Amino acid sequence: MADTRARLLATAADLFQQQGFNGTSIKQITEGAEATTGSLYHFFPGGKDELAAAAIVTSGAEYLAMFQLIAAVPGVRAADAIALLFDGAAETLEASDYVDACPIFTVAHEVASANEPLRIACQGVFATWTATAAAMFRKDGLRRKRADELATTVVAAIGGAFILARTSKNADHMRTTGRNLQALIKVLADDSAARATRTRESGSRVRSGRINRR
Amino acid sequence: MADTRARLLATAADLFQQQGFNGTSIKQITEGAEATTGSLYHFFPGGKDELAAAAIVTSGAEYLAMFQLIAAVPGVRAADAIALLFDGAAETLEASDYVDACPIFTVAHEVASANEPLRIACQGVFATWTATAAAMFRKDGLRRKRADELATTVVAAIGGAFILARTSKNADHMRTTGRNLQALIKVLADDSAARATRTRESGSRVRSGRINRR
Numbered sequence: 001m002a003d004t005r006a007r008l009l010a011t012a013a014d015l016f017q018q019q020g021f022n023g024t025s026i027k028q029i030t031e032g033a034e035a036t037t038g039s040l041y042h043f044f045p046g047g048k049d050e051l052a053a054a055a056i057v058t059s060g061a062e063y064l065a066m067f068q069l070i071a072a073v074p075g076v077r078a079a080d081a082i083a084l085l086f087d088g089a090a091e092t093l094e095a096s097d098y099v100d101a102c103p104i105f106t107v108a109h110e111v112a113s114a115n116e117p118l119r120i121a122c123q124g125v126f127a128t129w130t131a132t133a134a135a136m137f138r139k140d141g142l143r144r145k146r147a148d149e150l151a152t153t154v155v156a157a158i159g160g161a162f163i164l165a166r167t168s169k170n171a172d173h174m175r176t177t178g179r180n181l182q183a184l185i186k187v188l189a190d191d192s193a194a195r196a197t198r199t200r201e202s203g204s205r206v207r208s209g210r211i212n213r214r
Numbered sequence: 215m216a217d218t219r220a221r222l223l224a225t226a227a228d229l230f231q232q233q234g235f236n237g238t239s240i241k242q243i244t245e246g247a248e249a250t251t252g253s254l255y256h257f258f259p260g261g262k263d264e265l266a267a268a269a270i271v272t273s274g275a276e277y278l279a280m281f282q283l284i285a286a287v288p289g290v291r292a293a294d295a296i297a298l299l300f301d302g303a304a305e306t307l308e309a310s311d312y313v314d315a316c317p318i319f320t321v322a323h324e325v326a327s328a329n330e331p332l333r334i335a336c337q338g339v340f341a342t343w344t345a346t347a348a349a350m351f352r353k354d355g356l357r358r359k360r361a362d363e364l365a366t367t368v369v370a371a372i373g374g375a376f377i378l379a380r381t382s383k384n385a386d387h388m389r390t391t392g393r394n395l396q397a398l399i400k401v402l403a404d405d406s407a408a409r410a411t412r413t414r415e416s417g418s419r420v421r422s423g424r425i426n427r428r
Binding site (some may be wrong): 018019022099105106109110112113114123126127152153156157158159160161163164166167168176179180181183184187188 | 234313333336341369373381
């Protein structure tokens with residue numbers, strides 16, 4: 001029983017990433033998952049919408065776990081983890097002949113103005129991704145606001161790079177975007193580090209009495 | 215007659231950006247354009263696919279013209295033009311309550327693996343955008359390869375920022391992404407300028423005999 005539910009979720013995610021939410025029928029999902037329409041409504045009484053929301057949340061968690069694995073490799077700094085993430089996405093695109101993208105970006109565009117529960121499901125996934133990336137940037141020394149903004153930029157860029165790479169059947173667009181973000185993150189992290197050093201130095205001058213005004 | 219064709223194109227673009235390609239029916243397009251189904255097939259014998267391809271090309275040219283207007287303002291450097299572009303997109307999103315996004319990114323995701331003529335239409339639009347941005351970056355001193363890669367990153371980021379901003383109903387995601395790209399472009403342009411200065415200086419040292427090896 002649990003297997004059928006998992007197969008429905010995985011099949012829905014696969015079909016959404018290949019042909020979008022509106023382009024996917026319940027029949028295609030049940031056939032792909034080798035499940036009956038009855039079992040789909042058993043697990044997801046709200047039908048295609050409820051299944052889609054669950055598939056978005058599940059896929060979002062899977063992508064997040066993948067990123068966290070990369071980020072947890074000892075010695076990997078935030079900038080390099082992001083570049084590795086883009087490289088991994090590029091390989092997945094090439095290996096699947098540009099069929100396998102991230103289902104969430106595809107669905108998000110379609111539903112943003114047309115399906116409020118699905119919009120909220122996508123928003124929740126993007127929020128967890130952004131928060132995780134921002135936490136990583138803060139560990140690299142960025143202040144909260146800058147880390148949040150940078151995380152938004154990274155999540156936006158990966159979504160758009162999926163579109164460009166799939167549309168042009170050229171995964172180098174994904175790699176290139178990753179390299180440029182890596183450069184940006186390094187510049188901002190170095191800038192924060194330099195600022196922190198200046199602050200420490202001016203603090204020690206104040207404490208040692210060389211500068212006696214704040 | 216030409217008016218009907220233009221109305222069909224504009225209505226199709228509007229509906230695609232609001233609800234995607236697969237979510238839009240021929241009936242919705244003809245009703246919105248106040249046109250008959252016969253006139254749609256008169257102007258676009260290939261039906262919805264041919265109309266969509268034409269709408270993508272037309273919208274792509276309109277967005278390009280808008281960007282070229284911004285870029286042509288005297289004294290505006292590439293980095294600032296990009297920030298202004300993102301700011302303009304943010305305002306459009308807010309003014310339309312996040313309904314009006316760019317139809318091309320929405321359609322591109324849906325059709326990339328499912329509709330080859332539409333994929334090619336989207337690819338063509340992205341290629342003209344990228345080439346135009348790259349030309350601007352080259353005028354700012356970037357070398358060809360770096361300018362091309364940066365242009366790809368900018369086009370990817372605007373596509374993804376549309377998704378994030380619409381999904382979160384927060385246009386600041388668009389502005390923030392624009393500001394981060396502005397910073398990246400400035401760093402790369404300054405880097406190119408510094409490299410060019412070093413090359414000129416080393417050239418003049420060679421010419422003045424201070425350094426006699428290449």
